[in-house]
Amino acid sequence: MSHDHDLNGAEILLKALADQGVEVVFGYPGGAVLPIYDEIFKQNRLRHILVRHEQAAVHAAEGYARATGKVGAVLVTSGPGSTNAVTGLLDAMLDSTPMVCMTGQVPTSLIGNDAFQEADTTGITRPCSKHNYLVKDVNDLARVIHEAFYVAKSGRPGPVVVDLPKDVVTAKGRYIGPDKVRHKTYKPKVKGDIAAIEAAVDLMAQAKKPILYLGGGVINSGLEAVALATKLVKMTGFPFTQTLMGLGAVPASSPQYLGMVGMHGTFEANLAMHDCDVMVCIGARFDDRVTGKTSTFSPKSKKIHIDIDPSSINKNVVVDIPVVGDVGHVLEDMIRVWKAKQLHVDEKALKSWWREIDGWRAKDCLRYTKSKKVIKPQYAIERLYELTRDKDPIIATEVGQHQMWAAQFSKFDQPRHWLSSGGLGTMGFGLPAAMGAQVAFPEKLVIDIAGESSIQMNIQEMATLAQERLPVKIFIMNNQYLGMVRQWQELLHGGRYAESHMDVHPDFVKLAEAYGAKGRRVDKPADLDAAIMEMIETPGAFILDVRTDASENVFPMIPPGAAHNEMLLGPEDEAEKPSSEDGMVLV
Amino acid sequence: MTGKHQPHTHRHTIAVLVDNEPGVLARVIGLFSGRGYNIESLTVAEVAARDNLSRITVVTSGTAQIIEQIKAQLSRLVPVHKVVDLTNEGPAVERELALVKVAGIGEKRVESLRIAGIFRAHTVDSTNESFVFEIVGRSDKIDAFINLMEPLGLVDVSRTGVVAIARGTQPL
Ligand SMILES: Cc1cc2nc3c(=O)[nH]c(=O)nc-3n(C[C@H](O)[C@H](O)[C@H](O)COP(=O)(O)OP(=O)(O)OC[C@H]3O[C@@H](n4cnc5c(N)ncnc54)[C@H](O)[C@@H]3O)c2cc1C
Ligand SMILES: Cc1ncc(C[n+]2csc(CCOP(=O)(O)OP(=O)(O)O)c2C)c(N)n1
Ligand SMILES: [Mg+2]
Numbered sequence: 001m002s003h004d005h006d007l008n009g010a011e012i013l014l015k016a017l018a019d020q021g022v023e024v025v026f027g028y029p030g031g032a033v034l035p036i037y038d039e040i041f042k043q044n045r046l047r048h049i050l051v052r053h054e055q056a057a058v059h060a061a062e063g064y065a066r067a068t069g070k071v072g073a074v075l076v077t078s079g080p081g082s083t084n085a086v087t088g089l090l091d092a093m094l095d096s097t098p099m100v101c102m103t104g105q106v107p108t109s110l111i112g113n114d115a116f117q118e119a120d121t122t123g124i125t126r127p128c129s130k131h132n133y134l135v136k137d138v139n140d141l142a143r144v145i146h147e148a149f150y151v152a153k154s155g156r157p158g159p160v161v162v163d164l165p166k167d168v169v170t171a172k173g174r175y176i177g178p179d180k181v182r183h184k185t186y187k188p189k190v191k192g193d194i195a196a197i198e199a200a201v202d203l204m205a206q207a208k209k210p211i212l213y214l215g216g217g218v219i220n221s222g223l224e225a226v227a228l229a230t231k232l233v234k235m236t237g238f239p240f241t242q243t244l245m246g247l248g249a250v251p252a253s254s255p256q257y258l259g260m261v262g263m264h265g266t267f268e269a270n271l272a273m274h275d276c277d278v279m280v281c282i283g284a285r286f287d288d289r290v291t292g293k294t295s296t297f298s299p300k301s302k303k304i305h306i307d308i309d310p311s312s313i314n315k316n317v318v319v320d321i322p323v324v325g326d327v328g329h330v331l332e333d334m335i336r337v338w339k340a341k342q343l344h345v346d347e348k349a350l351k352s353w354w355r356e357i358d359g360w361r362a363k364d365c366l367r368y369t370k371s372k373k374v375i376k377p378q379y380a381i382e383r384l385y386e387l388t389r390d391k392d393p394i395i396a397t398e399v400g401q402h403q404m405w406a407a408q409f410s411k412f413d414q415p416r417h418w419l420s421s422g423g424l425g426t427m428g429f430g431l432p433a434a435m436g437a438q439v440a441f442p443e444k445l446v447i448d449i450a451g452e453s454s455i456q457m458n459i460q461e462m463a464t465l466a467q468e469r470l471p472v473k474i475f476i477m478n479n480q481y482l483g484m485v486r487q488w489q490e491l492l493h494g495g496r497y498a499e500s501h502m503d504v505h506p507d508f509v510k511l512a513e514a515y516g517a518k519g520r521r522v523d524k525p526a527d528l529d530a531a532i533m534e535m536i537e538t539p540g541a542f543i544l545d546v547r548t549d550a551s552e553n554v555f556p557m558i559p560p561g562a563a564h565n566e567m568l569l570g571p572e573d574e575a576e577k578p579s580s581e582d583g584m585v586l587v
Numbered sequence: 588m589t590g591k592h593q594p595h596t597h598r599h600t601i602a603v604l605v606d607n608e609p610g611v612l613a614r615v616i617g618l619f620s621g622r623g624y625n626i627e628s629l630t631v632a633e634v635a636a637r638d639n640l641s642r643i644t645v646v647t648s649g650t651a652q653i654i655e656q657i658k659a660q661l662s663r664l665v666p667v668h669k670v671v672d673l674t675n676e677g678p679a680v681e682r683e684l685a686l687v688k689v690a691g692i693g694e695k696r697v698e699s700l701r702i703a704g705i706f707r708a709h710t711v712d713s714t715n716e717s718f719v720f721e722i723v724g725r726s727d728k729i730d731a732f733i734n735l736m737e738p739l740g741l742v743d744v745s746r747t748g749v750v751a752i753a754r755g756t757q758p759l
Contacts, residue, residue, distance in 0.1 A: 122610060127621050131665040134609065151665055185606065186665045311659035314652055 009138045009169035010039040013102070016145035018045060019178050022073045024064065024439055025049070026057040030077025031117060032104025035169045049439055049468055052460035054081050056432035058088020058159075059458070062097045063436030066419050067394055069222060071098040071152050072436065078104040079117030082163075083124065087426060089159045090128035094423025095245060096220055098157035100148045101129075107167040108136055121163045130158030136165065138173030146181040155188030156309040157220055188308060192325030192333060200280070200304045200321050201338045207278035208349035209356075210238045213261060216245030216422070217283020217307060218327050219415045225328030226250070226415050229282065232331055235338070236345055239357055241269035243284050245422045248412030258357065259366075262290040263558045264404040267365035267567060268357055270556070273298050274564035275356075281305045283327045286316040287423070288586070296563035306330045365556050365569055366408055375525050377402065377477050377548040381409035381449070384475060387532045392417065393445040396434035398454030399427045401483035404554045406449040428457025431474065435461055438470040445473070445536065452478040452505050452545075462515035465541040473535050474543045476508055479550040487553045491574060492560075492584060512543040523547035560586035598627065598648045599674040600681060600751045601658065602759055606666040607633050607641040614664050615643055624649060624657055628683075628726070628748035640668065642759075644750050646726075671759055673751050681751040685729045690717040691740030699739040706732045717742075 007015065013036060017025070024047045029037045040048050051057040054076045061072025072092075076085050082103040092099050106115040122134045131151050133144045141164075148160040204210060218229050230250045233240050241261040242249055250257070259266030261273055273279065279301045284290070286305075291297040294316055303319040305312075306327055313322040323330050368378045395410055396419040397403040403420055412418050419437060421429035434448040448455075455476055465472050485500040512519030518538050522531035528546070535544045556567045561583025568574060605611045612631055619626050627646040634642040647657060654672070661670045673679035687708070689699045696718075703710065703720045706728070712719035717740075722732050726749060733744055753759070 123613070126610070126614060126617055132610075185668050309659075309663065311656060311663050313659070314655060318652065 006172060007175050008035070008172050009141055009164070010035045012138065012141050012173060012175050013145060013164070013169065014039050014043060014046060015175055016142050016178075017073065020071070020146065020149045022071075023047060025073040025075050026051055026060040026064070026436065027075035028054050028057060028077065028081060030079075030081050030104060032078035032081075032106060032166050033075060033164070033169075035166065036075065036102075036104075036164070048075075049435075049464065051432065051464050053458060054084035055088050055428065056435075056458045056461045056464070058085050058092065058099070058101060059426070059429050059432035060436035060439070060461075061099050061101075062088065062092050062095070062429075063396060063419050063433030064440050065097050065099055065436075066433070067416050067437035068440045069416065071100055071149055074099065074101040076101070076103055077117070078106055078121070079119045082119050082121040086124060086128060087424075089125055089161065091421055091424040091426045091429060092159040093128050093130065095421065096157050096216060097159065098152040099159040100145070100152050101159055101161045103161060103163050105134070105163045105165040108165045109167065111165065121161065125161045128159075129161045130156075132161035132163065134163045134165075135168050138168050138171040141168065141173065142176045143181050146176075146178045147183055149178075150181070150183055151186055154186065156217075156312075189324055190308070190326040190329045192306065192323040192330035194333065194337075196321055196323045197330065197333050198337055198341075200323060201334055201341065201343060203278055203302055203304065203321065204236065204238075204280065205338075205343040205345060207238075208346055209272075209276045209353045210236070210278040210280065210345075210350075211272050211276040212236075212238050212240035213243075213273065213279055213281045213284055214240060214246045214249045215243040215282065215284020217285075218246055218249040219283075221283060221327035223415070225326070225331060228328060228331035228335065230254075231335060235335065237350060238280075238345070239272055239354070241265065241273065243287070243290055243422075244407055244420060246284060247407060247418045248415045251413040252411035253413050258361075260407055262287075263292070264408065264554050264556065265290075266408075267363050267556055267569060268360040270558065270564040270567055271360050272357055276301045279303045281307075281319070282331070283307060285312045288316065291317060292558045292566075293561055293563050298564070363569070368552075371549065372525055374549040375523065375528060375546055377405050377479070377552050378409055379525060380475075380477060380528065380546050380548055381405045383528050384447070384449070384532055385410045387529060388445060388447070388536060391445040391536075393447050394419065394434070394437045394441065396420070396430040396437065396446070396448045398430040398448070398450045398457075399425045399484075400451040400454055401479070401487060401552075401554050402449055402451045402477040404484075405477070427451075427454040431455060431458050431461050431472070434472045435464060435470055438472050439468070442470070446471075447473045447475055450474055450476045451483060452476050452480065452508070453482050453502060456506075459511070462512070462517060462541065466516040469540070471540050471542075474541070475535070476543060476545050477548050478505070478508070478545050479548050479552070480505065481550055483550075484554075490553065491557075508543050508545040512541070515541075517541035517543065519543040519545065521545040521547065559583055596648045596650055597654065597674070598646065599654050599672055600644065600646050600679065600749060601661070602671045602673055602751060603643040603645065603661055603667060604669040604759055605641050605643060605664075606668070607639045608666055611641070611666050612643070614666070615645070615661065618660055618664065619645075619647070619657075622656075622660065624653065630748040630750055644748070646749050669759060671753075673753055676753065678754045679751050680754060681725055681749050682723055683726050683729055683747055683749050684721065684723045685733070685744060685746040686711070687720045687722060687733060687736055687741065688717060688743040689720065689736050689740045690742045692716055695739045699736060702732070702735050702739075708732065
């Protein structure tokens with residue numbers, strides 16, 4: 001019989017993780033965390049996924065969290081272990097992904113002495129975590145872990161770092177359960193102000209040219225919020241658009257969906273955003289990839305903004321009716337108030353608004369020139385989507401042109417099926433994120449849509465796939481270029497392709513084989529379907545190296561520093577691109 | 588709005604009640620430097636030992652939109668209990684303390700002592716050739732005092748930065 005105060009720090013940690021419902025931790029061992037690994041060895045409740053690089057552990061936990069809605073868990077050692085995790089932490093921070101990252105630390109007596117593998121982890125991670133802790137007393141450990149999970153998932157979700165000195169995890173101490181821990185200060189407001197909600201629905205009922213602009217916050221809020229968002233869309237008949245982070249919040253198959261908004265969003269979505277008279281922003285943050293030039297952003301509209309984080313309000317764009325609260329709670333109240341007030345939309349105005357929108361839709365802005373000779377990247381995604389849609393795949397992406405085509409040409413009817421690095425735009429995100437999702441859903445089809453360059457940033461995780469028998473499919477859109485960089489150089493730097501071409505890439509088929517997986521190369525449009533089917537039907541991990549047209553660019557495009565109505569629709573518009581000086585300095 | 592360099596910037600004094608825990612000051616300062624906000628003055632000290640609370644008084648400047656952002660960003664920090672804009676919610680009393688060292692002999696020495704009297708500064712140290720004055724007041728009063736001491740042999744200044752509190756009966 002062990003008494004509560006007989007536990008050592010490592011046992012306390014594992015008990016706390018168990019009480020938090022953690023089933024999987026992604027990690028990599030080292031000196032400072034050996035006592036924790038010893039405890040992991042002695043039990044078989046918590047599954048540990050041994051990655052091949054700590055950055056990948058964090059992205060895997062992000063993939064796991066985004067696919068499940070749970071908090072991801074990471075365990076890494078001190079010094080290089082924690083610094084390797086930093087990119088992933090910032091990625092999770094910018095995309096509001098809930099996570100607890102536990103880092104080893106040198107014993108408290110050595111902190112500050114430049115001890116072996118010492119890093120000021122709380123100092124380094126302060127600006128790239130939602131919160132962090134250095135645990136100095138084993139008796140604080142259980143409380144801190146419970147607090148960390150609470151902070152990670154409450155309000156606007158984010159990564160929380162817990163730094164664990166080695167002497168703390170070996171010392172004996174007291175355990176307390178989650179029910180004994182209440183956070184002193186952090187209590188985000190989830191209910192929206194009812195007066196603001198009433199003003200918002202009144203404005204919506206008067207709207208003649210409304211648009212709903214949905215973001216990642218809808219998905220963050222949970223499945224009920226997602227259902228309520230769909231209800232709001234149906235109830236109002238309003239057109240809606242989604243951000244890169246919001247894809248799948250409301251089904252893309254809805255006839256009211258205008259496609260993605262923003263730099264590489266559709267013509268109809270961006271023009272509707274520009275010309276609307278009422279914009280309802282729900283869990284999105286007016287990111288500069290969405291707004292373009294803010295001084296000309298949606299100049300005629302009154303704006304409603306629902307967001308749980310008061311710092312998102314009026315940050316980039318000044319709004320008329322802010323509603324601070326959780327999307328689910330606020331939408332529930334909005335729909336209730338709408339019904340109680342017996343409000344109706346302005347049918348006549350809405351009809352003519354839809355006529356205008358249909359005119360923009362007729363442009364068919366995602367149209368591209370088909371080819372029988374080379375595989376057009378858009379075609380590759382279209383075929384992948386068509387051949388896998390009945391399986392509801394989870395799609396992860398790396399960062400670049402392929403990511404944008406994946407966003408434009410796959411249609412998501414469900415949330416949590418799209419895993420992409422939006423805010424930080426981290427090349428190397430996709431493979432480990434797909435791995436994390438596959439750990440959560442071993443039976444599901446999980447595909448990483450990759451660029452040949454991005455994939456090499458975390459290619460070592462092929463070994464993790466093999467060890468854990470994770471059948472992730474890697475769909476490489478191989479254009480031999482840092483395609484997105486090349487596109488900007490073509491449009492903004494006079495076609496001077498400085499360092500965006502790589503002469504040398506590995507043979508991805510052999511690489512797959514080297515890691516015990518299967519692979520295939522395809523370069524003819526006629527062979528693509530068969531190759532995709534082979535990828536899906538082959539058990540286990542698979543790399544499909546799709547040789548795509550290297551000269552293709554992503555359109556539509558709002559050039560940096562331009563307004564929504566200054567979109568480039570295709571190569572024919574490139575000549576008249578606005579080459580604003582302001583735009584050149586933007587990223 | 589792109590914001591940070593627009594006209595119409597105003598000076599605001601903001602009081603922040605925080606848990607007195609390691610790293611909390613670094614969080615606040617890191618927020619200001621990381622996001623490019625100004626710090627004109629910042630003071631911090633424990634104010635309620637029993638509740639383990641510290642109070643930070645920060646004087647900053649920016650457009651109305653930036654000031655709103657600063658407050659929202661501060662409130663978002665996990666160990667922050669409360670953020671109050673004393674300038675907006677005023678009236679408030681602001682004070683700063685400075686120690687001012689003036690070295691000199693003869694006429695200048697006499698003159699420095701006379702001005703110190705006018706400003707109600709106390710002499711807290713003196714040698715045959717120097718004084719240390721302690722002066723309390725609004726920052727502009729201290730600025731004025733230091734300016735007057737400049738030609739009289741000013742050699743060193745140490746200032747606390749602003750502390751502030753709302754007038755009237757209510758707590759923060
Ligand atoms: C190469 C590249 C190109 C890109 N191009 C585009 C593009 O064309 N279009 C595009 O849209 N994006 C694009 N992005 C992504 C872009 O950078 C941003 O990541 C994205 O637009 C942000 O999405 P969001 O506004 O939905 O916010 P998120 O980052 O998902 O933030 C969610 C917001 O909702 C709030 N929130 C969270 N939880 C809740 C809750 N429970 N209740 C209420 N509110 C909540 C948060 O406080 C936050 O304000 C691109 C990225 C890359 C790398
Ligand atoms: C870690 C990292 N480094 C650099 C960049 C800048 N960057 C954005 S897209 C891109 C090119 C990606 O190339 P690839 O993976 O081949 O995708 P493509 O654009 O060709 O589809 C680069 C270098 C980044 N986003 N992330
Ligand atoms: Mg490429």
